[in-house]
Amino acid sequence: MRSKLAKYGAILIVVIALASIAQAGCSCRGGGEGTWDGPAWAESTLDGSSNEAATVSGTEAGIGGEEVNQADSDGNDKICSPAISAQKLLDWLGGDSKPLIVYVTNTPPKSSSYIDGSILLPSRSLIQADGSLKPLSDLAEVLGNAGITEDDDLVIYGDCFSCGDDTFVFWAIKYLGHQKVQILQGTPEDWAAAGLPKAATTTTRPAATYSPDTCPELLADYDSVAGGEVQVVDARSPDQFAAGHIDGATNIDYNRVIEDGWIKDDSALTEIFGDLDRDRPVAVYTKNGGRASIVWYALQNLGYDARLYTWNDWLSHQS
Template identity: 65%
Template sequence: MDESSEGAAPSTGTEAGAGVEEEIGAEVAHEDETDLDEEIFSTSLTAQELQERLEGDSQPVIAYVSNTPIQGSYIEGSIALPSKSLIQADGSLKTIADLAGVLGKAGISEEDDLVIYGDCLSCGDATFLYWAMKYLGHQNVAVLRGSQQDWSAAGISLSGATSAIAEAVYIPDPRPELLADYESVASGNFAVVDVRAPDQFGAGHIDGAINIDYNRVIEGSWLKDDSALTEIFSDLEKDRTVAVYTKNGGQASIVWYALMLQGYDARLYTWNDWLGHQS
């Protein structure tokens, strides 16, 4: 979800009558999950782990989520689920009902094992889709790691085009705690992280925000290791909720995802929403 593209990522502005469901926020581990559940509901998969699932009895739904055609080959059987399909023309997130409709039309149900991948991690498409699925309460969703070379090496079949599958009915179980709104951010109760480039941060930012450029958490085609992320997030307290923002939220989801992996209660927010409340 490259934020350089006009309208390519959601604003979190709340429209009249829309309520919190049209905003963008933390993965909270369910204490009653068993070790097996934690293995099944992993946050990411390697190519080899995906191949093992493809060889199993229950086939995952694999979705290509970038907004432009892939440079190379798709994983065979992938459906197209561009991240921009989750947002409205004005850049705000679609309603819960509309999001469920998009997923159902794509052939996804809430019971599916969903694997998502995109053409570049730094665009934010895959991490934004992961956030959106968690926002809708989807249990079994993971981001695919690695390159096309890794997929081929693992024996995953590739194709020159995406596929279509039968439509489904998606029943969401929303998790509104994943959203940050203006009042929560303005209250000063949250730690606030601006993940834009330093020059953008210097040109204007939310009072009290710290700057962690989203590129700092990326290494190659994936996130940096735990020790590096721990150092990057060292100024943040684990017991304080973190609101993460960029212009319209897309690339903020990269840092949200990294914070979630490190055990933070992180929520997605946008600079556009903040500016909208200043006028």
């Protein structure tokens, strides 16, 4: 009897291991089959465009437009170490195997200096002129032209976390199935205090071929939102929410999840998201993907199964 139990236990371990390997292509949770029509979504107009702004303390400040979602293959666990401290990055840069540092803000840094070795990947480069996400092949080409491959260790940073560039690009890269990507935690002042090396310009890498392994689970579709399969969070301002929103949506202004240039701590986020059910997926939307991506990032950082949705898609189904 014991030998049979041991045998079955070994088989179960193998099955679990194989299942984990099968999920490793995305390392993200989400809607599963039938939740997203990728080509249709990628060609649809999103709620932000390259001239759309992200509100920072009530003023508009700029990103270009999509929405972001991610989650872990292990249920409500934090995904893929999504943040790295300045000190840990400094230590990493001192080793033999260095990460690729990616600057994602659409304008040069206010300090006129980049982290040494940074390449440039503006969030706007992932968006079409009409505000829609570029097709998959074009996204892969953008990354490849920047010298990025799917095997690179990426550290993303920008000059304005509350503008949403960091979290949007993070989402987009995770959507392409990239495994090793993190956001640099903190502010430019924190990075300078940690002693991260500076440079006056970005660097370039030879063009490469980027082979995506997409994660459609990072997006919610109209049917799942309209059918009540997901909880819906409107990350716009209270005034925008009052002017019109998806039925049943909870208003969580993206400004509420930010403090001192970074995501608030877990205890604060737990209180902010207290009305949400951790056991049900959450779709976050705004008219600006940068804003939605910030709230999405905060949700997944607490282990929620968070996905992205767009106000434009909802409106397109109301006519």
